[in-house]
Amino acid sequence: MAPAKLYIGRKVRQIREQNNATQAFFAERLGISTSYLNQIENNQRPVSASVLIALADRFRIDIAEISAGENERLLSALSEAFTDPLFDAYSPTVQELKLITQNAPTFAHALITSHQAYRRKSEQLASFDDRLERPGAYPETTPYEEVRDFFHFVDNYIHDLDLIAEALAERLSVGNRDSYLALTTFLESEFDVRTIVGERGEDFIRRFDAQARTLTLNPYLPIATKAFQVAFQIANLHAGAKIEEIAFAASFRSEEAQEICRVGLQNYFAGALVLPYRKFLLAARELRHDIELLAVRFGTSLEQVCHRLSTLQRPGEKGVPLFFARIDRAGNITKRHSSAKLQFARFGAACPLWNAHQAFEAPGKIIRQLAETPDGVRYLCLAVQVNKGLAGFKATQTPYALALGCEISYSDEFVYADDIYVGSGTGFDPIGISCRICERVACPSRAIPPVKRKLSVDHSERGILPYNLP
Structure with a gap:
């Protein structure tokens, strides 16, 4: 099969403009004619291998980045x-x-x-x-959805914040010793903010008093949550200017969306601080993405580990392309991101055949699934149920399913695939994205017909579904 032609005119134009180069100068550096460069930038001609090599050699461009598939x-x-x-x-x-x-x-x-x-x-x-x-x-679009889309289309990776968080983590040796102690010590020494434990019986998680210079945490929080909440406060004090700059540049339609984005960016910084990029990336490779061992090594929760794995999108230092989602018992996806080909539906519920729903039947157990979407792409899917909330018999704890997965071509980098034979065409469960856009015609779990298929009803015969999809 002939290789697909590469049309990346917009990317080439971006590289030229970033270097403040005219088309004539840029074409000369690449060793091609100005007319050829003009055709490339307008996607009238594909980019050849020699042009890709010239881009990498003369403009220090990562070929893997420039030749990546469409968004x-x-x-x-x-x-x-x-x-x-x-x-x-x-x-x-x-x-x-x-x-x-x-x-x-x-x-x-x-x-x-x-x-x-x-x-x-x-x-x-x-x-x-x-x-x-x-x-x-x-x-x-609601403010919440607008912010969700902002993170979605920046690949859930905020480069400037990640670098600031990583530099601070290195300075504080986060990941090498008790993160909670390191973070609370920094908060007090750098910003004169003491971290104290609140009264029993109160249901808040975190409370910051700017006048008293105190950060009060609920006494029944898990240690991983305490460390994250301290990191969240550090985000506001240490990286507040950069967070404000990023939120303002996003040009949200309302102040409400901008405020929600600030919270999202502070959460992002906190995750990047307790799980610093390079250290976490190397550990993920060493431990072959064993999420339980990663959580133990860094003193974090499974959710923090899974979420961070989905953000490893730094140019030139990318991790395995993963999808990540958090789902409640009703099937609502409350967190979502995918750097893999699988993209979550923006409307409707997730496919009922996805193993994420089974996680609620086996709390604490990591469930594995080999799955294939209608486009023929195959995945290794992981799911585990976790509880969020305060400790105690009477405390309210909300169960969630965490879903994590990769294309099957990356499965050898996951410990979870060691005893699974992925080379066979059998054993892959047929899943979809959402019933409303899934084209599988004989799925017994279908909730609603696909929106673009005509229905026919045979009154003399009943099959799996009460209608046929010709």
Whole structure:
């Protein structure tokens, strides 16, 4: 099979502009004509191997980065939008959608946002709920969703914050000794903020008093949570200016979204501080992504480890491309990110055949699954149930399932695949992304028909489903 042609005009143009080079100068450095460079930048011609090598040699560009595939997250979101019956008369090909995401990503984002607004308005009209009567209830992306999309489309990696957190972690030897002690000592010595334990019976997690210069923590928090909450406070005091700069540059539509983003960025910094990038990446490789051993080594929770594994997207130092999600008992995905090809649906519930749902049946046990999506991509999927909340018999604890996985080609880097034969075409469970966009026609677990398939009903015969998908 001939290798796929590489159309990366937008990336090449970005590299040229970052170097403040004209097309003539840039083309000369690459050893090609100006007209050829112009065609490359407009995706009229693919990039040759010699041009890729010249980019790497003369502009110190990582070939793996420049030749990476299309933005899977944006392409997935755009593809899902076009499954809506609204676009029945318009069926763009995958190649056409790729051209849009490559050449006009801003237009793609605008189309996705418009489609979200349309869906919300349709849902409001269909349900006649009281939001129609409330002032300010507009059919637009909520502040929370807007922030979620911000992290989604930056690959859940904030480079500047990660570097600041890693430098501080190195200074404090976080990961080499008790992180909680190191962080509380730094908070007091650097910012004159004492960390104290609150009264029994109070249900808060963390409380900061700027005047008294105290950070009060709930006495029944696990030590990993205590360390994370101290790191969160350090984020505000040590990296507050950079957090403010990033949140402002995101140009959110409301102050509410900007505030939510600040919290998200502080959480990001805290995770990067207790699990510093290079040290954690090397440990993940050494321990072959054994999440329990990683949690023990760094004194963190399983959720912190799984989430951090999904953020290892530093250019030139990337970890294994993973998907990560946190799911509640109702099937709501409360956290999500994927640097793998598998992208979570933006609407509707997750596939019921996914092993994440089984985790609630075996608390504390890591469940493994070999799965295949309708596009033929195969995955190693892991799931484990955890509880979040305070300690104590009467304390409320909320169970969640953590889901983590990679494409099967990376499975040899995971201890969980050692006794599983992944080379066979059998043994892979057929899963989808969401029933509303899944094309599997004979799935006994299907909840609703796919939105772009016509239904036929045979009144004389009943199969797995009460309708047929011709």
